[in-house]
Amino acid sequence: MEEAVAHCVAALGAVAGRDWTTVRAGRLDWSCRDTAVHVAGDLISYAGQLAGRAQDAYVPFDITLDGGDGLDPADNGGVLQVIATTGALLAAAVRTTPRAVRAFHPYPFRHANREGFAAMGVAEVLLHTHDMAEGLGVAYEPPAGLCAFVLTRIFPQVRPGPAPWPTLLWATGRGELPGREPVTAWRWSNNPVLRSERLTLEGVTPAVAADLSVAGDGGFTWAGGAPADGTRVGSGITVKQYEDGAFAPEWGMYVLVRREDDRAVGAMGFHGVPDAEGRVEIGYDLVVDARGNGYATEALRTLSAWALGQEAADTVVAVVEEGNVPSQKVVTRAGFTEVDRREGRITYELRA
Template identity: 45%
Template sequence: MTPMGPHALDRTVSEAVRALRAVAHLDWSVPAAGLEWSCRDTVVHLAGDLTGFAAQLAGRVTGGCLPLTVGAAPRTAPTGLADLVEASGRLLSAAVRDAGQDARAWHPAGPAGPDGFAAMGAAELALHTRDVVHALGVTDWQPSGDTARLILDRLFPHAPRSVEGGPWGSLLAATGRADLPGLPRRREWRWYNDALPGVGVVLCEIGPSAAADLYAGGDGGFVWPDDGPGEGTRIASGMVGLAREVGEYRPGWGPYAIVRLSDRRAIGGVGFHGAPDPDGHAEVGYDLVPSARGTGHATEALRALAGWAFGQPALTELHATVEEDNLPSHAVLARLGFRKAGSGEDGVRYLLPRPDAGEQDAGE
């Protein structure tokens, strides 16, 4: 995947500002296309997002969102608002250039590095510029080059791709601004800054909002085959709400949707029953919809999840429990190096120690 960098962001800033200035003589008090905000309020919101992204990344803020508010003087003309967007976009580009690849900062959609913040900035610029100019009569504007594809690849790995509309049409559909044949228009959507890549799949964390929707019978913001979501995924999603109610919810240590890259369908769930216990042990579980079984996707999903988990300092062992007669699940765990650790009424227990545990023991 080609990362979104400052040059692509700079290009998007220039194109967006040029488009906004071209309609600066029109009435910006009308609603932006598809939004409740006016065109003016949408542009001020855009400038606030870009400035906030720049501040988060420049400050390497990891604990939450900075208490920052960006506004414009009440009678600022549209040309001045376009200047505000340009300045805030250039600030973000500077922050992206300055940040090393290991820099991370907080965002509600997951922590991100400079490429993630560049992609978020480009997404806000492209989409909200479209909202404004579309409302003012320019219905064919879109960013040039591969901007939309870069945004999709970085932030929307779960979104189906449009054949006829190309990357821009796919991005509009992913954000509820257009339709894709055979699929309902998105009413709620989000992007994923920290999706976990695997071979043939990508894992997207099922956060509290998506989990509540799945538990209630919805799709959680994903596109599923006709036989999904599975019961296991819905049950795991319900546990997210329960954990949140009792104060035990930990981002990253819950369920993830398994998205098949070939068609961007969610084909199952994989995840943790909770954060590691005081001994550093965490339990994993997974399920696939019937139509996706026997393809190796469960193995690759669990491999990707385990790779992320063992990158966290709190984890020492992964555990799993499988029913005695579930031979495919036994095979998945065996392929990944889990070893049997006994059995009980709930099934056969497996464990996978931290890969470097043996080295640590030898050195002690």
């Protein structure tokens, strides 16, 4: 967050002496001054959501920029100082908020975690600094790592391009990419989350999947110390889907987190979006230390019920090896019925 703000202040500080109120910010309908105030307002709002643990709506407060006497408006240098300050407050809120906390944000699932708020804050700074710089005629290009941070956390549906910054500009209707149609409408997407009796099913972002696929922990504390091999394999599949532009967040992988101690006990997810017949396949894996507690059955019931509540799906499919008796018990306890048995594999279905 601080890095994004520092680049913003450096780029715009060079033209702080100009009149921002009469210059349009790039393709926006706002002036550069209005856009800068908007950035400061978003940063303090996100910090307030996290610090206040808001659950149902935005914390009802606003920010006013004045010159210190309560009467005269702040000059452009003062506005940049406010952006730096509100950015620091958001960074502090992100660092001090526990991993499992989610606070209200309207799109798309009415909540976001600390990483989501950080990505949204960075996106606001990068994109609106671009808008203002474009309007004021100054050069601006943020570090690629910041752009990738935003893309892999709140733009999971966007296929990576040749470089992160042009891709982010294209994804938000601010630029073009060879071979892709212009974007005229866009929204970012925080990760989905479902809750069962004892577990929180946290949707995996491309960033988390990439870390899990290369022996990382994905930001989770795992029961037993590390995720199961199947989780790493599934994460690799998720990364490939993202790279191919075929990743759909709600129909991806979910990490199963035990709420009583915030320990990850396994992962479960779909192999992709439902097919034309409304069929979607599901798979799962638990760490050894968490098996035998009914977690897989509980999560399977929850995720399957969610899937069958969507218009696109009417059948959830699970394929289990004939020798995997514990997994067979999981699917049958979750209400699945055997429909086929061949080549050492059993196919189960759960219909709407």
